[in-house]
Amino acid sequence: MAKYLLLKHYRGAPAPVNDVPMDQWTPEEISAHVRYMNDFAARLEKSGEFVDSQALTPEGSWVQYGGEGRPPVTDGPFAETKDLIAGWMIIDVDSHERAVELAAELSAAPGAGGRPIHEWLEVRPFMNPHAGVTDFAEHCTSTAPAQE
Amino acid sequence: MDEALLRSLTPNVLTVLVRRGADFAAAEDAVQEALLEAVRVWPDDPPRDAKGWLVTVAWRKFLDQARADSARRRREDRLEEEPPPGPASAVDDTLQLYFLCAHPSLTPSSAVALTLRAVGGLTTRQIAQAYLVPEATMAQRISRAKRTVSGVRFEQPGDVATVLRVLYLVFNEGYSGDVDLAAEAIRLTRQLAAAIDHPEVAGLLALMLLHHARRAARTAPDGSLVPLAEQDRGRWDTAMIAEGVEILQAALARDRLGEFQAQAAVAALHADAPRAEETDWVQIVEWYDELVRLTDSPVARLNRAVAVGEADGPRAGLAALAELDAALPRHTAVAAHLHERDGDLTTAARLYAEAARKAPNLAERDHLTRQAARLNTLLRP
Numbered sequence: 001m002a003k004y005l006l007l008k009h010y011r012g013a014p015a016p017v018n019d020v021p022m023d024q025w026t027p028e029e030i031s032a033h034v035r036y037m038n039d040f041a042a043r044l045e046k047s048g049e050f051v052d053s054q055a056l057t058p059e060g061s062w063v064q065y066g067g068e069g070r071p072p073v074t075d076g077p078f079a080e081t082k083d084l085i086a087g088w089m090i091i092d093v094d095s096h097e098r099a100v101e102l103a104a105e106l107s108a109a110p111g112a113g114g115r116p117i118h119e120w121l122e123v124r125p126f127m128n129p130h131a132g133v134t135d136f137a138e139h140c141t142s143t144a145p146a147q148e
Numbered sequence: 149m150d151e152a153l154l155r156s157l158t159p160n161v162l163t164v165l166v167r168r169g170a171d172f173a174a175a176e177d178a179v180q181e182a183l184l185e186a187v188r189v190w191p192d193d194p195p196r197d198a199k200g201w202l203v204t205v206a207w208r209k210f211l212d213q214a215r216a217d218s219a220r221r222r223r224e225d226r227l228e229e230e231p232p233p234g235p236a237s238a239v240d241d242t243l244q245l246y247f248l249c250a251h252p253s254l255t256p257s258s259a260v261a262l263t264l265r266a267v268g269g270l271t272t273r274q275i276a277q278a279y280l281v282p283e284a285t286m287a288q289r290i291s292r293a294k295r296t297v298s299g300v301r302f303e304q305p306g307d308v309a310t311v312l313r314v315l316y317l318v319f320n321e322g323y324s325g326d327v328d329l330a331a332e333a334i335r336l337t338r339q340l341a342a343a344i345d346h347p348e349v350a351g352l353l354a355l356m357l358l359h360h361a362r363r364a365a366r367t368a369p370d371g372s373l374v375p376l377a378e379q380d381r382g383r384w385d386t387a388m389i390a391e392g393v394e395i396l397q398a399a400l401a402r403d404r405l406g407e408f409q410a411q412a413a414v415a416a417l418h419a420d421a422p423r424a425e426e427t428d429w430v431q432i433v434e435w436y437d438e439l440v441r442l443t444d445s446p447v448a449r450l451n452r453a454v455a456v457g458e459a460d461g462p463r464a465g466l467a468a469l470a471e472l473d474a475a476l477p478r479h480t481a482v483a484a485h486l487h488e489r490d491g492d493l494t495t496a497a498r499l500y501a502e503a504a505r506k507a508p509n510l511a512e513r514d515h516l517t518r519q520a521a522r523l524n525t526l527l528r529p
Binding site: 003046048050051052092093128130 | 255256257258260279280282284288289322373507508509512513
């Protein structure tokens with residue numbers, strides 16, 4: 001029972017095997033791709049492993065605190081940003097192996113020519129917000145001496 | 149509206165339906181519906197016999213559903229005409245229900261979800277909230293789990309060890325949302341202990357109580373972790389500790405040691421120390437030796453290294469640690485602590501920071517980062 005983020009990149013991931021941009025596919029190939037993605041999400045819902053799925057627009061801006069009484073500072077988007085996230089799926093699975101298996105399945109979505117894209121997906125484990133409650137956790141963090 | 153009573157009746161009501169011939173999956177749905185109806189109706193119109201009410205309503209829900217399913221009509225009508233089978237012990241039935249919900253064919257997460265619903269009487273929504281997944285996902289997980297065990301005979305003997313693992317998982321999840329999973333795990337383990345006389349069930353119950361007793365002292369008001377050595381022992385729940393110790397002693401007297409009893413013994417030794425410096429680390433090392441012998445678990449060996457560091461000094465702890473795989477979770481955190489105790493603050497600070505980067509959860513990461521920061525502040529000229 002652990003949550004994983006399957007991260008899809010517009011830019012920043014290594015090149016996939018079937019590296020043809022989507023606008024060069026046939027409309028049927030695009031439909032087949034979308035259907036595959038929807039079926040995949042539906043399957044995960046059925047298996048009780050689906051948590052969330054979202055897509056992001058390719059363009060965003062950078063925002064920074066502008067200082068006391070000043071408006072936020074905004075900038076970008078920057079064309080040179082190397083790592084551009086396209087979207088994600090969050091899954092809740094029993095093992096790391098299962099997370100990898102599902103990511104591979106998602107990466108097999110069909111692209112140009114109906115062949116799998118072999119897209120590289122980033123698999124990131126979630127951090128549990130709280131520690132477990134047994135000594136096993138308590139001990140290993142119980143390590144600071146009382147006097148400081 | 150006594151939700152605790154309602155939930156405690158859940159396994160009983162469910163097994164009555166199963167005894168009357170309802171299949172497990174349909175009976176479980178019917179009980180869940182009856183529970184929801186009880187929540188609606190009872191506040192204005194409390195029943196005199198809560199269990200009788202639930203059985204009647206759940207059975208009616210089951211029949212309604214069965215009738216709606218025309219393919220099954222004939223079979224259910226026949227069931228209705230048949231007298232219910234002879235009385236089986238409610239205690240045995242409850243035990244069977246635990247076995248079924250923790251059946252080895254289920255994945256851990258499915259077994260947990262099914263146990264919380266069918267034995268614990270929690271709603272799908274509550275379970276989904278506790279595990280931070282959408283309700284639809286949890287509903288699917290539970291119905292899949294029920295399909296998985298649909299072929300298992302209710303009377304089939306089970307292994308209590310699988311049930312204990314499921315309850316331990318629930319306990320260790322702590323609490324999030326409005327369901328206190330640790331308290332729920334204790335309730336379910338207590339109920340199991342009433343249904344079966346088994347030293348490891350008692351051992352797990354004792355372990356849970358001894359840990360739960362420290363809960364208030366384990367986190368600071370800002371949510372940060374308070375390590376065992378720094379906890380305000382005045383905030384430990386002494387009544388709960390006493391109960392845990394008593395249950396553990398009775399279990400140990402049976403002379404059938406198991407991993408949960410050994411873990412509980414360690415927890416009891418911590419609970420027994422009025423001040424951290426008075427902890428009997430020598431005995432704790434001995435219990436970890438037992439635990440290593442029983443489980444051969446690397447985690448037990450890692451904890452043993454911590455205890456050795458306290459009993460025989462940090463050098464001895466580091467020597468014990470050196471025999472373990474450095475890739476073990478929390479290995480670096482233990483190394484940092486032992487180096488600090490050994491006076492090597494530079495190494496300790498570096499290792500705390502490294503341990504923080506590898507921490508499996510936020511609370512531990514923040515704690516370890518603070519340890520690194522504390523040492524780095526001391527080291528600054």
